[in-house]
Amino acid sequence: MDKGNSTAVIEFILIGLSQYPGLQMFLYVICLVMYLVILLGNSFLIIISILDSRLHTPMYFFLGNLSFLDICYTSASIPQILINFMNEKSISFVGCGTQMFFSLALGSTECVLLTVMSYDRYVAICRPLRYPVIMNKELCGWMAASSWVTGMLNSLVQTVLAMGLPFCGNNVIDYLTCEILAVLKLACTDISLNVIIMIISNVILLVIPVLLIIISYAFILFTILKINSAEGRKKAFSTCSAHLTVVTMFYGTILFMYMKPKSKDSHATDELIALFYAVVIPMLNPIIYSLRNKDVKAAVKKLSKSIFSQTT
Secondary structure, eight states: OOGGGOOOOOEEEEOTTTTOHHHHHHHHHHHHHHHHHHHHHHHHHHHHHHHOGGGOSHHHHHHHHHHHHHHHHHHHHHHHHHHHHTTOOEEEHHHHHHHHHHHHHHHHHHHHHHHHHHHHHHHHHHSGGGHHHHTOHHHHHHHHHHHHHHHHHHHHHHHHHHHTSOBOSOOEEOSSSOOHHHHHTTBSSOOHHHHHHHHHHHIIIIIHHHHHHHHHHHHHHHHHHTOSSHHHHHHHHHHHHHHHHHHHHHHHHHHHHHHSOOOTTOHHHHHHHHHIIIIIHHHHHHHHHHHTOHHHHHHHHHHHHHHHHHHO
């Protein structure tokens, strides 16, 4: 198509699930409640890990990063989704690009961060005597910073390439957010470069992390099975069960989204799965780490006693 005939797009219209007005009102209430739980739950975990000196360990340092990331990730998309559910469907071109950047950046960062956390669990279980030496503050800080920088750079490249494409007047996005694939469908030019970059990104930030996590947990499982006592095996597994649960939910949802059979009637289902990925998983993360972790429970009890003693 002739690029000279393209019309400047100054805003996009997000019409995801608009054909189900009743469902939208139900989802509005559910998403609002879950978003508040995400803010409160993840903020609580961050505060607890800062206030209690017993939680000043690499595991909780990375968990604090994950909680902060979940707050930012949901804040990049859920408020806009809630606005869309209230029939205000438009978003500016700049706003769409901004949302795309932060969603991609934070999603990519989480992929790397979960891999880093699996390495932390590997060292804790398989190299317990050298754990304090290997997982020192400098390495933890470098690994966390690398996760954030990698995610930001990946998103910056993909967002600049996507939003720099010509759009020929069609500004209707059949999705709840400015998801990059939905935006690319509106471009009136060849998007081969964008697709190639996206494939490379998926290999680096999805395939490789999954393989590294699988390898880490293979070594962890092998080490746990060598422990003689059942109590010892249970204690060792409990130190990584929360992370394994979060990883399974995170990557399980992504793989299901990509691998499930496509059909003409599956678009609404795809959007609901994406909404689950964006809201439910960040909400469950602090719950899983709180319910399945004795250190967090002990920190909560200590903080509760401290607050109670000061008020009486």
